[in-house]
Amino acid sequence: MDRFRPDAFLPLTPVAFDILLALADGERHGYSILQEVESHSGAPLHAGTLYRALARLLEHRLIDEIDAPADAETDDARRRYYRLTDRGIAVARAEMQRLEAQLAAARSRRLLRARA
């Protein structure tokens, strides 16, 4: 197995980053991710875009599927649940560091005024 390097995935697409963020506080099913991302970012997310991003994240094993959790019996049986993998957490962290560095650079150039 080749060595895993989180940097190789950067920069993440906004949708991928949103998905990783949405899964940060626990597993969710697809539609729940959709709602969470929309409420967070305030912008509409289409199902087609979401599932393409999910497919890529699954492919690269940044997330994986799990059986429906015990408290989900009211939900549709067809639903699958997704959660972050260790790789996914590492990549999300790397992306946040990258964004932070960019924010800092923006502030130092007075593009953004630093908040008190």
Added chain:
Amino acid sequence: MIARLKAALFAVVMRVYPPAFRHRFGDEMRVAFTHRPSWSELASMFVAGIGERRDLLVADIRHTVRMGVRSPLHTTLAVLALGLGIGANTAIFTVVNAVLLRPLPYRGANDLVMLWNDDTNSNKPGNPISPADFADFQRGSRAVVALEGCFSFVTSNQLTIGGQTEMVYTEAVTPGLFPLLGRNAALGDTLAGDVNGTRVVLSDGFWRRRFGGDASVIGRTIQVDSGSFVIAGVMPPDFVFPYRGMLGPTGFATTQAVDLWTPLTMQNALFRDRSGQLVRNVHFLSAIGRLAPGVSVDRADAAFASIAGDLERRYPDSNRGWKTHVTPLHTQVVGDVRPALLLLAASVALILLIACVNVANLVLARSVARRREFATRAALGATRRRLMAQALTESGLLGLAGSLVGVLCAWWGVKALVAFAPDNLPRLAEVHPDSAVLFISIAAGLIAGVFVGAAPAVVAGRADLRASLQDGGRGASGSTRHVSAALVVAEIALALVLAVGAGLLLRSFGKLLDVNPGFRVDHLLTMEMNIPQRLTTPDARRAFYATFFERVAGLPGVVSVGGTTRIPLGSTSVSTTLDVEGRAVPVSQRSAAEFRRALFDYFATMGIPVVRGRAFAVTDGPTAPPVAVINETLARTVFPGEDAVGKHVRFGPGSTGPWTTIVGVIGDIRHRRLDAPPEGEVYVSGVQNPPVAPFIAIRTAGDPAEVAESVRAAARQLDPTMTVYDLRTMADMRSDSIAEQRFILVLIAAFGVLALTLAAVGVYGVMSLAVAQRTQELGIRLALGAGPSQLVRMIVRDALNLAAVGVVVGTIAALALSPLVANQLYGVRPIDPLTFLVMPLLLVAAAVAAALLPARRAMRIDPVQAMTPQ
């Protein structure tokens, strides 16, 4: 209602996604869609589906390119084979398109037809039309909206501008021809409406060459021979008239490019006889008409036939037995080359087929080697369709890469074809590599790709997991090997068909080279001459010729010299009719003969033997009784069982005056072409009838080209206003006369060699694969005591078996197809035993040679290594 529609559309949109994606996420996406069934959601799903497909394709392409780069030799071979096949096809199709498919450069060119006179008396179809008949046809027929004419030959004339003279090629046309063809001048006017015949029109090429493209030449007066003309205009560069085919069978001209068009009106001196009547029995007009709306070629044919019938009844003396036929103009121009071009097209199609089979085999061999990869991917969840798509992507990419190479080959190939093609191939100047090359190449590449990928795709689709993973990816299943063997057999069969075609053409060309033209070709220089215009009387011309021939005969390196009005293999023909003394035969049923004049020592210079009687002598002077010499064919047809020498004849339909005595019979010559049988010829004395523009033939001791300059100088010295031009050796003229056959032969032979090479590569590939796959078995055989030579024999025997089956199939196919090339053959039957013996042997030999390399590899197998499992 709308909800149902949306649900249906959702199902449609899901089909856009790759199946694997659909299976994995389809249900979830349906749930998401039921929560928010909006139009924008549908649209975005559609876009995402397309994107998913594209990503998949990109991934496949990446994978393919990686695999291709990993086996560069294999990839290069495949791309080159396809590229050559595609390039050859594209190049030939470009020529076929420009020559056969594209309409002629006239408006409504498909409605243009030509009208010909068929002389059923002497069985000579396709004659030009006489002026009087032409006028009657013009008046009589409603089948065409207009009928226009031109001389059935291009003439060389002396052009004088400001005291300077030069030779130009002119074509005399009726002024209405330009509107009939629907073409206007690029500059100034055409001859349309020039009823007095006082204007000329320049070709674009001549205008640029002679006047440097100066627009102010319009209106200038120039002198053509002894007439004055005003330059009316310049035609556009793409305007060509006439094409060689328009001049009929006798109108052979050494050049197609006309410098200027002169007006041909009913006042023309050639149109009238001594009493001022239009001539009805001299045929020299090519007639072109435009079909009236709704009139078919057949109906026009019938309409003119009925007018011809009327003319036969009204003028039996001149017209009995003279029928007509109508041919579409396009057929007239390119009909002669159509079979040859179609043969070329069929040959390159075969080449591409062979290349495809070859590459299919290579890809198949590799897909066998990659069964493990396919099986692994299948185990990881790739569907069968996904694997087949991957295989087709690979071959499609190969095809596209082949297209790229093909475009380059075709671009270069078209230029090479045009440069290398004989000048007399019609419409050659209209052949250019254009954007069509690109489209055809890519289309051919994609088709080839799918063709090539079909077999491997099926194999990939069948990938048997366990078996492949277990045997270490080494073995090929029996069925794969059968497919591969069948492909090689097909390849050999196809190559044999092409090789037989090339062999037949080669044999035919050999026969053509062996044709004895009836005169000696070597050490012979020919040229054309226009004697000075001040020599208006026969006596002046006679005196001039006497001096000229004596001078030339005295030049160092000249053995003998003579002149004629029609040189074989390089000039037009003109025929006359014979009135034999004592035979009361109606004019229209008199025998026809090719009419020529001979000057000075013509027969001896040409090496034409006198078989009876004598040639012309100095005693046959202007005041001596008129004499003629005929050839053996004419003697045999007109005087069967009699001695022609001493017979008296007169020439032409209106023959009166003194009888001409036949004093000798000479050997037959091939005048028009080497492959056309000799025609009856009659020569009269050029001293008794001195011509104005003879051909000169000079027999030389050394290289004829070396004498050319001194002859030119002697002529200039004699009279600077005289023009001597078109100096060519007879060897070149003979070579030019078979240039078209040589062109076709060289191309087909090259295709044959290519096919043979591809077939050999195919055999090599399949035998190498067999050796690689059977390493273990061969190792065991060696270990058990089989000698290396036994292994070689085994491999070669396998190759021989393949070749034998291929050759049998190919021979049957070639036997069935060879009659199709019959029209391209001379002196060889399509089923030529020698060709059908040699070519199969050649293919078998190539197959054996191709098997020897893998066989040697088999010999060197180390038994221990071979049996060690990997």
